[in-house]
Amino acid sequence: MTKRHLVLLCCIALSACTEEDAVDYCRDHYLLHAGHQDGLGMLTVTMADSGILSTELTLPASSLIDGIDELLEDPQLVYTLQTSSDCTAATSTVRRLDSTVVATYESRCGIDNKIGQMDVVLFDTLTTLEELEVNIVTPATQKHFAISRQCESAIFRLD
Amino acid sequence: MSAIFKFFAAGPDAPPIQDAADVDRLFRYHRRNIIFIITLCYGLGYVCRLAFNVVKKPIMDAGIFTPEEVGFIGSMLLYGYAAGKFSNGFLADYTNVKRFFAAGILMSALLNFGMSLSTVVGISAVLWMFNGWFQGFGAPSAVVALASWFSNHERGRYYGIWSTAHSIGEGLTYLGIAFLIALPPKGLGLPWQWGFWTPAAICVLAAFLLYRYLQDRPQTLGLPSIAEWKHDGQTVVRPTSHNAAKIWRDQLKVLAIPSMWLIAMASSTMYITRYAINSWGNVYLQEIRGFDLFDANLFIFLNTAAGILGCVAFGYMSDKLFDARRPPTNLIFGLLELIPLFIIFYGPTNSIVLAVALVVYGFGLSGILASLGGLFAIDIAPKRVAGAAMGFIGIFSYLGAGMQDYISGKLIYDSEIRVVFSVGEYSPTVYFYDYTVPIVFWVGASVISMVLATSLWRAKSRD
Numbered sequence: 032m033t034k035r036h037l038v039l040l041c042c043i044a045l046s047a048c049t050e051e052d053a054v055d056y057c058r059d060h061y062l063l064h065a066g067h068q069d070g071l072g073m074l075t076v077t078m079a080d081s082g083i084l085s086t087e088l089t090l091p092a093s094s095l096i097d098g099i100d101e102l103l104e105d106p107q108l109v110y111t112l113q114t115s116s117d118c119t120a121a122t123s124t125v126r127r128l129d130s131t132v133v134a135t136y137e138s139r140c141g142i143d144n145k146i147g148q149m150d151v152v153l154f155d156t157l158t159t160l161e162e163l164e165v166n167i168v169t170p171a172t173q174k175h176f177a178i179s180r181q182c183e184s185a186i187f188r189l190d
Numbered sequence: 191m192s193a194i195f196k197f198f199a200a201g202p203d204a205p206p207i208q209d210a211a212d213v214d215r216l217f218r219y220h221r222r223n224i225i226f227i228i229t230l231c232y233g234l235g236y237v238c239r240l241a242f243n244v245v246k247k248p249i250m251d252a253g254i255f256t257p258e259e260v261g262f263i264g265s266m267l268l269y270g271y272a273a274g275k276f277s278n279g280f281l282a283d284y285t286n287v288k289r290f291f292a293a294g295i296l297m298s299a300l301l302n303f304g305m306s307l308s309t310v311v312g313i314s315a316v317l318w319m320f321n322g323w324f325q326g327f328g329a330p331s332a333v334v335a336l337a338s339w340f341s342n343h344e345r346g347r348y349y350g351i352w353s354t355a356h357s358i359g360e361g362l363t364y365l366g367i368a369f370l371i372a373l374p375p376k377g378l379g380l381p382w383q384w385g386f387w388t389p390a391a392i393c394v395l396a397a398f399l400l401y402r403y404l405q406d407r408p409q410t411l412g413l414p415s416i417a418e419w420k421h422d423g424q425t426v427v428r429p430t431s432h433n434a435a436k437i438w439r440d441q442l443k444v445l446a447i448p449s450m451w452l453i454a455m456a457s458s459t460m461y462i463t464r465y466a467i468n469s470w471g472n473v474y475l476q477e478i479r480g481f482d483l484f485d486a487n488l489f490i491f492l493n494t495a496a497g498i499l500g501c502v503a504f505g506y507m508s509d510k511l512f513d514a515r516r517p518p519t520n521l522i523f524g525l526l527e528l529i530p531l532f533i534i535f536y537g538p539t540n541s542i543v544l545a546v547a548l549v550v551y552g553f554g555l556s557g558i559l560a561s562l563g564g565l566f567a568i569d570i571a572p573k574r575v576a577g578a579a580m581g582f583i584g585i586f587s588y589l590g591a592g593m594q595d596y597i598s599g600k601l602i603y604d605s606e607i608r609v610v611f612s613v614g615e616y617s618p619t620v621y622f623y624d625y626t627v628p629i630v631f632w633v634g635a636s637v638i639s640m641v642l643a644t645s646l647w648r649a650k651s652r653d
């Protein structure tokens with residue numbers, strides 16, 4: 032291979048690298064998130080050392096449907112837990128705050144009762160819900176991400 | 191099969207070159223090429239060994255492997271490497287290292303490529319175990335090249351230059367590969383498979399460079415031996431059937447020295463911490479401390495880079511300040527390794543404190559490893575069988591490291607909490623882990639290692 036060929040190859044490689052891609056909704060979500068963040072639902076889950084799991088769900092007006100208050104009063108339509116032994120039945124309260132609905136839930140699972148999995152079924156319950164910002168706190172760590180109906184995986188980079 | 195042995199066998203001596211000027215010119219040319227190429231290519235080859243560490247978290251996040259499976263796969267490389275270190279050391283003495291080294295790196299490249307295609311734990315484990323074995327071709331080949339082309343009185347300097355290859359490899363992996371995988375703007379956000387494709391491409395290049403520029407023994411090119419050319423050093427005595435039996439008996443005596451067992455245990459437990467931080471440290475920093483993939487790997491790189499200074503400082507300090515007594519320096523470096531560990535895991539969460547603690551930890555760890563895995567062991571072993579002593583400790587060390595990878599993965603996996611979102615056809619899943627128990631395992635191993643090493647305070651050197 033001559034030097035000229037090598038230079039040509041490098042130029043082709045560089046031009047391929049600098050070719051501008053279209054913005055991908057899931058991959059480049061951080062470019063778009065700030066623009067629509069105010070209209071999103073928010074889910075906050077706190078798993079405490081004491082075995083109490085507290086959940087707060089805030090839904091904006093855009094994702095509300097008829098009978099939403101009754102739907103949200105049933106915790107099973109929001110989440111279910113897979114634990115090593117049974118937790119107490121989750122309590123729920125649903126209230127209106129301006130144009131939003133705020134639902135809170137509490138499940139008492141006990142100190143030695145390991146939570147293996149939490150299934151969030153909210154998107155199945157609310158088919159108008161497009162995207163949810165989620166904050167989950169465990170005794171060891173905390174994660175903040177978004178779940179979108181258009182994306183296969185959770186979106187961790189939001190800004 | 192015999193064709194394969196023939197291909198890899200050391201070449202026959204060529205007719206001697208008579209012109210002294212030609213001999214000088216060829217020696218200078220090949221020595222310059224060889225030190226450069228073994229340093230560069232051993233460093234490049236390292237990327238094919240470490241890349242899995244960088245992509246562990248993306249693989250776990252994608253739900254391809256659980257932490258336990260990731261730990262199992264990681265441990266297989268270390269078992270393969272331990273076996274390779276033992277067998278390839280013997281083989282390298284009889285091979286044309288140019289071909290042996292290049293073949294090892296090329297196979298490693300193919301196995302990395304294979305890893306990018308596999309989502310089956312059993313297949314990945316087998317591929318990664320063989321990768322460990324082929325990675326074991328590199329160090330013995332480089333050492334044989336150093337012994338063939340550099341004389342006794344200059345080998346220390348060149349060995350030092352070659353040793354920087356570890357940092358080249360770690361830098362390329364923990365910064366370069368992390369850059370490819372990390373999300374923009376710090377990285378390119380490429381899929382995890384690139385974490386295997388890129389090392390594979392790098393290793394193919396390294397194999398080509400080795401095949402092109404590394405050389406078999408000087409005599410195969412018609413040159414005299416390095417000892418003759420440099421008028422330096424004794425003639426290498428090849429084992430005969432008579433003295434080989436005696437050497438074997440002496441080698442077995444290593445096993446009867448209680449101090450050797452204690453050093454082996456101390457080294458093994460220290461390797462638990464070493465590989466825990468190198469394999470799981472970046473995952474811990476992302477999972478628990480919330481750093482992104484690039485920053486987490488940058489922190490791990492800091493500890494490995496500080497290690498170069500640690501090795502040099504340990505030898506200098508033990509020779510100059512303690513009259514070649516290793517135990518006092520073991521204690522100092524042991525504390526320099528242990529105290530930062532407590533700060534990293536139980537101290538303030540400030541990033542600067544973490545960076546400084548990782549640098550001091552890397553410095554202390556490398557010093558104590560240089561002693562337990564080398565200097566101290568050679569002091570205590572009869573010099574005639576120093577190689578066997580090193581092999582004995584090396585196997586223990588890598589068994590400890592391998593077991594660590596699986597146990598750490600299992601302990602992390604036991605704490606897993608999955609949050610699964612049901613979103614039409616998708617089920618995005620986010621995983622949460624608790625590192626409390628694995629951290630006790632990692633730090634506890636270092637505490638045990640320091641206690642074992644300190645228990646040899648009165649151990650005497652042998653001639």
